[in-house]
Amino acid sequence: MSSSQCFENPPNFSSSTSGLGSVQHLGGLKTYITGPHDSNRAILLASDAFGYEAPKFRKLADKVAEAGQFLVVAPDFLYGDPADPSNPQFDRDLWLKAHNADKGYEDAKQVVAALKSKGVSAIGAAGFCWGGWVAVKLASSTDIQAAVVLHPGRLTYEEINKVKVHIAILGAEFDHLAPAEELKHFGEILSAKSEFDSFVKIFPGVGHGWTVRYNDEEQSAVKNAEEAHLDMLNWFKKYVK
Numbered sequence: 001m002s003s004s005q006c007f008e009n010p011p012n013f014s015s016s017t018s019g020l021g022s023v024q025h026l027g028g029l030k031t032y033i034t035g036p037h038d039s040n041r042a043i044l045l046a047s048d049a050f051g052y053e054a055p056k057f058r059k060l061a062d063k064v065a066e067a068g069q070f071l072v073v074a075p076d077f078l079y080g081d082p083a084d085p086s087n088p089q090f091d092r093d094l095w096l097k098a099h100n101a102d103k104g105y106e107d108a109k110q111v112v113a114a115l116k117s118k119g120v121s122a123i124g125a126a127g128f129c130w131g132g133w134v135a136v137k138l139a140s141s142t143d144i145q146a147a148v149v150l151h152p153g154r155l156t157y158e159e160i161n162k163v164k165v166h167i168a169i170l171g172a173e174f175d176h177l178a179p180a181e182e183l184k185h186f187g188e189i190l191s192a193k194s195e196f197d198s199f200v201k202i203f204p205g206v207g208h209g210w211t212v213r214y215n216d217e218e219q220s221a222v223k224n225a226e227e228a229h230l231d232m233l234n235w236f237k238k239y240v241k
Contacts, residue, residue: 006049011050011056019032020034020066021034035072036070039069041069041121042115042122042123043071044072046075047077048130052075060212068233099130101134104133104134105134105137105138112144124235125144128151129151129177129209132155133155139165142165146168147166148232150211152169160190163198166198172206173202174205184200187199205224210228
């Protein structure tokens, strides 16, 4: 994830970030938790560079919990240090070094283990941009049942070849990090594997970050985001059970 697209259209933190759930500690991380706590199905959400407090991200967590009867957990993988491009001192390369995907994956495994210790038997993971790397790495294990990757950071063919669980990739027509043609090629690689299901969908007319950083005033932007949210939810309903 090294494109300026990762830091465009930052969320409006002046609006409420509280959500319907609460912040608790899970797997050693501060985590936004929403949905039925007695559910044996959980969805782990890995945010983009703007972190787990972004209002639209928390709103989506609540939406997934309500619509799917899932326990939804959104850990603070960024340790209270989300990207802040409005700060003239912000250095995206240094930020990326401080928050690498391998560390995010190790943290995610601890969260998954904590969920399982609480009786959760089926887990899905969704990742957005930076979090897309984390979701793909989780999908290379059997710790989860399904993954959804939305406008991911730049993935490699090696990472895609390691996927072992049902995976959906939702991409944008205009995305420097995850070009549509590359995602389609990933889809061809995944579809050749018979041991799990896969799905790649390219949304026309949208750019990187469109599912959690859309403009509320643009009807088409809201519609595309909601369509992607529904695709994600349907994928989890089908495979996380």
